[in-house]
Amino acid sequence: MDPVIGPLDLSAHVDEALAIQAVAFGLAPDEVAVRRQIVLRHMTYPGATALGATVGRHLVGFVYGMPNDRTHWWSTVVEPYLRAQQNDGWLDDCFVITELHVHPAHQNHGVGRALITGITDAASQPRSILSAIDTQSPARGLYHSLGYEDLARRVLFPSAPRPYAVMGAPLPLRRR
Numbered sequence: 001m002d003p004v005i006g007p008l009d010l011s012a013h014v015d016e017a018l019a020i021q022a023v024a025f026g027l028a029p030d031e032v033a034v035r036r037q038i039v040l041r042h043m044t045y046p047g048a049t050a051l052g053a054t055v056g057r058h059l060v061g062f063v064y065g066m067p068n069d070r071t072h073w074w075s076t077v078v079e080p081y082l083r084a085q086q087n088d089g090w091l092d093d094c095f096v097i098t099e100l101h102v103h104p105a106h107q108n109h110g111v112g113r114a115l116i117t118g119i120t121d122a123a124s125q126p127r128s129i130l131s132a133i134d135t136q137s138p139a140r141g142l143y144h145s146l147g148y149e150d151l152a153r154r155v156l157f158p159s160a161p162r163p164y165a166v167m168g169a170p171l172p173l174r175r176r
Contacts, residue, residue, distance in 0.1 A: 001055050001056065002055075002109075003053035003054060003055050003060050003061065003106060003109075003111050003114075004053070004054050004055075005051055005052070005053050005111075005114045005115060005118050006051065006052065006054070007049075007050070007051060007052075008050040008051055008052030008059075008062055008064075009050075010039060010043050010050035010052075010062065010064050011039075011040055011043045013052065013059060013062075014036055014039050014040060015036070016059045017039070017052070017059060017062045017101075018032050018035055018036055018039070019032075020059065020060070020061065020062065020101050020102070020103045021035070021099065021101040023103060023104060024101040024102060024103060024104060024107075025101060039064070039099075042064070042066065042098060043064070045066050045069070045072075046066070046067070047066050047067040048064065048065070048066040049064065049065065049066070049119060049122065050062060050063065050064035050065075050119075051063050051064075051115050051118050051119050052115075053102065053106070053111045053114065053115055055106075060102065060103045060105070060106040060111065061100075061101060061102035061103060061106060061111045061112065061115055062099070062100075062101060062115070063097065063099065063100040063101075063112075063115040063116055063118075063119050064098050064099055064119070065095055065096050065097045065098045065099075065119055065120075065123075065128075065130075066095070066096055066098065067094070067095055067096070067123075067124075067125060068091055068092070068093075068094045068095070068096045068125075068129065070091055070092075074096065074098075074131070075091055075096075077155070077157055077158070078091075078131065078152065078155055078166050079091060081152035081154075081155045081166060082151055082152050082166060084152070085151060085152050087151040087152060087166075087168070090127065090129055090151055090168045091129070093125050093126060093127070094125050094126075094127045094128060094129050094168070095119075095120060095123035095125040095127070095128045095129075095171070096128070096129055096130065097116060097119070097120070097128060097129070097130035098130075100112060100115060100116055100130075100139075102115070107138070108138070112139070112142055113142060113145075113146070116142075116146065116173065117146070117172075117173050117175070120171050120172065120173050121171075121172055121173075123171060125171065126170065126171055127168060127169065127170050127171055128148075128168065128169050128171055128173070129151070129166060129167065129168045129169075130143065130148070130166070130167055130168075131155065131157075131164040131165065131166050131167070132164060132165055132167060133162050133163075133164055133165075134153050134154055134155070134162070134163045134164050134165040135162070140165070140167075143167050143169075145174070145176075146169060146173040146174050147169040147170065147173050147174035148167035148168060148169040148173075149167060149168060149169065150165050150166075150167055151165075151166045151167060151168045152165065152166045153165045153166075
């Protein structure tokens with residue numbers, strides 16, 4: 001059965017979503033607890049929205065994001081890295097993909113692509129930005145195929161063990 005992509009009340013399904021993120025991203029229970037509070041806070045921000053991928057009644061993937069606000073924590077961390085590459089203008093009038101995760105059993109079947117294109121197609125901003133672990137991975141391959149380009153690399157987030165890349169793409173995202 002193919003997953004169905006649709007609107008997700010992420011606040012109501014935060015634990016189910018974070019269980020997917022924990023498996024897909026390798027998070028420990030204490031990291032999940034911290035992220036739970038972050039997700040619930042994010043969903044109160046203006047313009048925050050989420051989509052889910054479901055098979056029957058089971059969530060198998062999710063994405064959420066919001067219009068960027070330069071006062072938000074993520075934006076303040078990445079801004080110096082973007083400025084160093086003359087790319088800090090990307091932080092204005094853009095839609096941030098905050099999280100995108102698909103359960104490993106449903107990866108490589110177009111679920112992530114459907115989630116990210118669905119959420120960005122509904123955005124009113126002319127471009128999108130996101131951060132991804134700075135390594136050649138299936139996730140980065142997906143983002144590149146959608147038109148995202150590296151805006152800054154080796155971005156260090158406090159408490160993150162690995163560097164990230166910040167990527168940006170004009171909207172709508174590239175289709176195959």
